[in-house]
Amino acid sequence: MSKESFTNTAAIQASLKKRYAREKRFQWYGRLAVLTGFVFLFILLADIVGKGAPAFTQQYIKVTVEFDPDRLGVEPGASDEELRKADYLGVVKSSLRAMFPEASGRQEKRQLYRLISIGAEYDLRDYVLDNPELIGQTLDIWLLAHAEAGAYLKGQISRKIPEGDRRVKDIQMQWLDTLREQGRTESRFNTLFFTEGDSREPELAGIKAALYGSFFTLLVTFLLAFPIGVFAAVYLEEFAPRNRLTDLIEININNLAAVPSIVFGLLGLAVFINFFELPRSAPLVGGIVLSLMTLPTIIITSRASIQSVSPSIREAALGVGASPLQTVFHHVLPVAMPGILTGSIIGMAQALGESAPLLMIGMVAFIMDVPGGVTDPSTVLPVQIFLWADSPERGFTEKTSAAIMVLMGFLIVMNALAIYLRRRFELK
Amino acid sequence: MNRKILGAVAIAAVIGGINTAQAQGRDTVSVVGSSTVYPFATVVAERFGRSTSFKTPKIESTGSGGGLKLFCKGVGAGTPDITNASRRIKKSEFDSCQSNGVKDIVEILVGYDGIAIANSKKSTQLQLSRKDLYMALAKDVPGADGKLVPNPNKTWKDVNPGLPATRIEVLGPPPTSGTRDAFAELALGGGAKAVPDLKTLRGLKSDQVDEIKASMAKLGIPAGVYQALVEKKGKAPKGKDIFKTVAYSVREDGAYIEAGENDNLIVQKLEANPNALGIFGFSFLEENGDKVQGSQVDSVAPSFDSIANGDYPVSRPLYFYVKAAHVGKIPGIQEYAMEFTSEKAMGEDGYLPEKGLIPLSDKELAQVQDDVKNLKRLSM
Numbered sequence A: 001m002s003k004e005s006f007t008n009t010a011a012i013q014a015s016l017k018k019r020y021a022r023e024k025r026f027q028w029y030g031r032l033a034v035l036t037g038f039v040f041l042f043i044l045l046a047d048i049v050g051k052g053a054p055a056f057t058q059q060y061i062k063v064t065v066e067f068d069p070d071r072l073g074v075e076p077g078a079s080d081e082e083l084r085k086a087d088y089l090g091v092v093k094s095s096l097r098a099m100f101p102e103a104s105g106r107q108e109k110r111q112l113y114r115l116i117s118i119g120a121e122y123d124l125r126d127y128v129l130d131n132p133e134l135i136g137q138t139l140d141i142w143l144l145a146h147a148e149a150g151a152y153l154k155g156q157i158s159r160k161i162p163e164g165d166r167r168v169k170d171i172q173m174q175w176l177d178t179l180r181e182q183g184r185t186e187s188r189f190n191t192l193f194f195t196e197g198d199s200r201e202p203e204l205a206g207i208k209a210a211l212y213g214s215f216f217t218l219l220v221t222f223l224l225a226f227p228i229g230v231f232a233a234v235y236l237e238e239f240a241p242r243n244r245l246t247d248l249i250e251i252n253i254n255n256l257a258a259v260p261s262i263v264f265g266l267l268g269l270a271v272f273i274n275f276f277e278l279p280r281s282a283p284l285v286g287g288i289v290l291s292l293m294t295l296p297t298i299i300i301t302s303r304a305s306i307q308s309v310s311p312s313i314r315e316a317a318l319g320v321g322a323s324p325l326q327t328v329f330h331h332v333l334p335v336a337m338p339g340i341l342t343g344s345i346i347g348m349a350q351a352l353g354e355s356a357p358l359l360m361i362g363m364v365a366f367i368m369d370v371p372g373g374v375t376d377p378s379t380v381l382p383v384q385i386f387l388w389a390d391s392p393e394r395g396f397t398e399k400t401s402a403a404i405m406v407l408m409g410f411l412i413v414m415n416a417l418a419i420y421l422r423r424r425f426e427l428k
Numbered sequence B: 001m002n003r004k005i006l007g008a009v010a011i012a013a014v015i016g017g018i019n020t021a022q023a024q025g026r027d028t029v030s031v032v033g034s035s036t037v038y039p040f041a042t043v044v045a046e047r048f049g050r051s052t053s054f055k056t057p058k059i060e061s062t063g064s065g066g067g068l069k070l071f072c073k074g075v076g077a078g079t080p081d082i083t084n085a086s087r088r089i090k091k092s093e094f095d096s097c098q099s100n101g102v103k104d105i106v107e108i109l110v111g112y113d114g115i116a117i118a119n120s121k122k123s124t125q126l127q128l129s130r131k132d133l134y135m136a137l138a139k140d141v142p143g144a145d146g147k148l149v150p151n152p153n154k155t156w157k158d159v160n161p162g163l164p165a166t167r168i169e170v171l172g173p174p175p176t177s178g179t180r181d182a183f184a185e186l187a188l189g190g191g192a193k194a195v196p197d198l199k200t201l202r203g204l205k206s207d208q209v210d211e212i213k214a215s216m217a218k219l220g221i222p223a224g225v226y227q228a229l230v231e232k233k234g235k236a237p238k239g240k241d242i243f244k245t246v247a248y249s250v251r252e253d254g255a256y257i258e259a260g261e262n263d264n265l266i267v268q269k270l271e272a273n274p275n276a277l278g279i280f281g282f283s284f285l286e287e288n289g290d291k292v293q294g295s296q297v298d299s300v301a302p303s304f305d306s307i308a309n310g311d312y313p314v315s316r317p318l319y320f321y322v323k324a325a326h327v328g329k330i331p332g333i334q335e336y337a338m339e340f341t342s343e344k345a346m347g348e349d350g351y352l353p354e355k356g357l358i359p360l361s362d363k364e365l366a367q368v369q370d371d372v373k374n375l376k377r378l379s380m
Helices: A003-056 A080-085 A088-099 A105-113 A119-130 A147-153 A170-181 A208-239 A244-256 A261-275 A283-307 A311-319 A324-352 A356-360 A381-389 A396-425 B002-024 B038-051 B064-071 B091-099 B130-137 B178-192 B196-203 B209-219 B224-233 B239-247 B263-272 B282-287 B304-308 B333-340 B362-374
Strands: A057-066 A138-144 A185-189 B030-033 B058-060 B082-085 B105-120 B140-142 B148-150 B170-172 B256-258 B277-281 B292-294 B315-323
Touching (some): A080 A119, A119 A138, A147 A170, A208 A244, A208 A283, A208 A324, A208 A381, A283 A324, A283 A356, A311 A324, A324 A396, B030 B038, B030 B064, B038 B333, B082 B333, B105 B263, B105 B362, B170 B263, B178 B315, B196 B239, B209 B239, B224 B239, B263 B277, B282 B292, B315 B333
Parallel strands (some): B030 B082, B170 B256, B170 B277
Antiparallel strands (some): A057 A185, B082 B315, B105 B277, B105 B292, B105 B315, B140 B148
16 A cells, blocks of 8 residues: 555545535525525515404494484385485484484594494495385494404504594594493404405405406416417427427527516507507406416426427327327327426416506506406406505505415415326326 | 317307407496596595496506596597596697597596605604705705706705705605606795796796896706707797706706605605605595604695695695596496585595595585586687
């Protein structure tokens, strides 16, 4: 054994410790990176859930309502048309005054009326239309509380803040406390949030219109992007000749995937609205724009998935006499399907969360009615979140976070579906 | 096979939907325009939709300028029926409307809005004058020799020794916003009038060319500004036009920060940075009274009363414009306008003042209601 090799071993052994330490360090960096990511995610989720959770409950106040025919301005046995026009707001106001006769002066009365949501007027109207025999009777009815009164009942407004700086005044707090002691307040699950469209009153606002809008928009996106994307991928992968032109097309598709989404919105405005004169604010145009955005994602993932189908499957099919078309549709596509579906679902999930391109085509709008088709004016979930975040009323803060939770729920479901489909149809 | 049928049905449904929609035209009133009027317009639309058999109007917030651009594009179901504006329609916009066939426009004044210059409650309330605002935020201000120089002021103390020595940092809306236009006109323009030389220039008529040029030379305004205005207008400009060009420009060196049209965001940023000031509509100040406070301008604090009686200097009228050609073709336009201008909406006890709109006087309201009923055409 020469002296040289001996020193060499010593050198290696000496450096060994260092190398192990380096690996340890690297592992720790990695753990730290993962941990940082998780901490940020946790802070984000905790903030959203913390802010959004109260939006899922809603406060009701039991009011003794007297359906006085004189006050309503209708006779018992009036027609539906007359009942529709009756003064229900006046009834709500007089009922509140009867419950708290101590409220005097214009300012105090106004504050008293502010305990109950403006939606109560329309609720009472619908209630009386269903039960016209109520005219002339007096009964206890649960009415929806105003968002600010609701916030106090939920314990979100502290008495420590000086009165001038709060939206709920001392006298209102006193009334609400009395109501609570009498068992006339109740917290219920907020069903309105899922059954109503947008509203300017936080307590009445719901996401149904936005959900339907998102559904119609994604339907159009899927119907356009999925077939076009899959056929483009199949052609490019299985039939197209390899030449400069196809190379160019491939480069362009890859570049298109990186184009900022707002550019597609501008394109939609110029082409579909200004040139083809399709309606503004409609899911039809929104869906077309989003399908342009998702197409590259679908084509790229579909091609990758078709590419990964083992050539032996193709060769075997061709070997037993199948035509190239039969080979593709009977053998290659079914094997590639899990990958194609995964790519499409991820593309659709992206489209669901997109708001920037819709800004340009008028889908950022106040829309209360639930859309009934792809040409009705509508908005989508992310846009609804944006609009609520921009509203001056404080009650929308929790609605914003609640809507974000719903949107995230849908995204998680879609991504889980993608994973499930991949596992389910993967050939073992 | 099932899948094929399902796909065919879906496609047929989509095509069917498009066809019926095109045949019917449009049955929803389409409203665009100012983000300041948006909160009021949406409240009216909601009540209108709930209490009548018409569909709820669709309201987009595009900014006053963007709204008028869409509005003036032409007549037909593809264009909006109503546009909201937080300033009056400009002559150039009116002309563009006319040349695109939008001949009959009804102008409706809905009320007033104050522009608040607010900061966080954590710091002290500021006492500003319009001149302070001009000296702090205009692009060019008079230097020691009276000539205009690029704004050298770094802190509020530089502007006025009575103010704190904090850095000038103002968050405000971008140029597309009507709030920004109104702020430039009322606060910066109002402040510039306190500079004697600028005031003289403002008073000069278009035929006093030599006086205008002399005044410009005295203020150190390059002669090119005059020439550029001649070319833009096609005729000799007035002293006031030069004044506007000079006084309404907001500085671009970072002291004025464009914070987008989202006023809630400005409120949040003010909370995080007690030294900054923010510019936004009065309704946002009212809703966030526990977080921010409005600065006094010329010793008047922004409040419901001070804006309604005109004491608060930075306030402006709000309008909406109706395309008369669409009335009767698209259901609900005039009814919506009537709901907007009704006593229960716009009256002193109405639901709009509750949301922060400063109402019209009884006389103005009666006039406006009359205009809506008769669809009084605007001429300029």
